[in-house]
Structures are given as C-alpha cells and as structure tokens.
Amino acid sequence: MTVKYTEDHEWLKSEGDVYVIGVSAHAAEQLGDVVFVELPEVGKTFAKGDEMAVVESVKAASDVYAPISGDVVEVNNAIVDEPAKVNEDPQGAAWFVKIKPSNPAEIDALMDEGAYKDFAGNS
Template identity: 60%
Template structure:
C-alpha cells in the first residue's frame, strides 16, 4: 500500500477503493499533545479539499481536510477515548477515517513519501 501526502499534512493510504486518512507525523509533532479529535459521520460525502475533521491540541485547533473525495465508511472511534494515539502513531493506529474513494485519479496530484519529506524540510 502506497501512502500519499498533501501540503496540508494529511496522508491517504489506498487499499482497493478504500482510502484510510490521517495526519502526518510532522503535523502531529507541530500540533503537540492532541487532546480531542472531531471526526466526520459515517455516510457523509466529502469533497477533496473540504474540511473533514478537527484535531485539537494543547496549542491549537486545526482542521483536517479530505485529500480525496468519497463517502466516509468508517471512523476511528478509538480516538474519542484516546486522542493521544494521534501523537503516538499518527500514520498507524492514529488514523482518522476511511472512505470509499470516488475518483482514484485524485491521488495523482498528491506527494509520495520522498517528495513529502523534501517538502517538510523546506518548511
């Protein structure tokens, strides 16, 4: 499974036509200790670039945008009880939601891991 990244520090990992989405380790580090995550409802249609979730840390609240369009099929309900998982495993167990991808070609405009690393080094 290939992981792709946005300039807003979301990641998307595709498995068939299901995309798992979260925030990058870089974003989690910049946010600091995550204390609350507001996730979209299952069944909600999201458009690429639209606000999909909110993550709050001791420093700030930040929007999480949908890196691709699709319908939310699952949320990571474990984050409601353990939002710190976003800091502990941002690109693993700290995922936010899954959606059924509506247009795979939207992945083409996203960065691969090497390009994202270079992008972050320039920040």
C-alpha cells in the same frame, strides 16, 4: 500501494477499494499533545479540500481536510476516546477515517513519501 501525502499534512494509503486517511507524523509533532479529535459521521460525502475533521492540541485547533473526494465508510473512534494516540502512532493505529473515493484520479496528484519529506522539511 505506497503512502501519499497532501500539502495540508494528511496521509492516505489504499486498503482494498477504500483509502485510510490520517495526519502525518510531521503534523502530529507540530501540533503537540493532541487532546481532542472530532470525526465526521459515517456516510458523509466530502469533496477534496473540504474540512473533514478537527484536531486540537493543548494550544491550538487545526482542521483536517479531505485529501480526496468520496464517502466516509468508517471512522476511528479510538482516537476520539484517546486523542493522545494521534501523537503516539499518527501513521498507524491513529488513522482518522476511511474514504471510498469518487474520483481516483485525484490520488495521482498527491505527493509520495520523498516529495512530502522535501515539502515538510522546507515548510
């Protein structure tokens, strides 16, 4: 399963029957040094596009939106304790949440790596 992206600069990839979600390397670079992350509680249900998490850099706060609908099954508290990880490894160790999708069809509508690179390059 390849990595998919949203227009709000989240990425997701499948891991068994759940999806791991984070912010793209492009977004992390644009944000600058991340100093604060707020994650949702495990068990919370989101619809696609809901505000799901908050990430703040020295200068600004940004919302992270749910790229798909579903239930949060796990969150990465390591990035709450060490927000700088989001800059160091945004598409690896600094994942945000894992979601069990309620409407897998939503995933097909997201961009693949090539489409996202074109999108981010022009944004």
